[in-house]
Amino acid sequence: NAGVTQTPKFRILKIGQSMTLQCTQDMNHNYMYWYRQDPGMGLKLIYYSVGAGITDKGEVPNGYNVSRSTTEDFPLRLELAAPSQTSVYFCASSPQGSYNEQFFGPGTRLTVL
């Protein structure tokens, strides 16, 4: 099992550009999450999904969109990149919601200039 994979590993965007961060898991987990980690801070939840076709906002959803068309994939879309979105983005998955560990991908480091 590859676990949770994320692409790309690094990306530099100009202000106003758009991009999609890819996330795939091969553990057949129903729950998937997107977090961001700013320097010196803990991870904050952006969006999560409890199954294909179902998504919901987390703590910091503004400026992002998600979709979940399959169990395996949970892409995160940035439509108009802003410097405030410079961060490291982590995708995670878990077999259930609460009371379960979440498995994290290696992260995508995004810089918006």
Place this chain on the structure above:
Amino acid sequence: DQQVKQNSPSLSVQEGRISILNCDYTNSMFDYFLWYKKYPAEGPTFLISISSIKDKNEDGRFTVFLNKSAKHLSLHIVPSQPGDSAVYFCAASGRNSGYALNFGKGTSLLVTP
């Protein structure tokens, strides 16, 4: 509003000694707590968890203690090894927080030979 607090940004311990990492939380609805370990340029990896019905959970060299009345938990690593050098995140979840893990800012542990 930081609901999970790790007040020590860093900790240095000699190899073979005990490492104690502390975490405080403010939300009394949290009932499941986790510790994650993170190496640079990697995603967090799950270490150990504890539910609120217990006050101690042990896994090899790692033990987590929970004091619900003080809203405090701690991670003990005995004996500490140089490979334990990493950033440790405390996280909490509960029914009222939905499926989100609320993370502390992390404590950077350095184990010196």
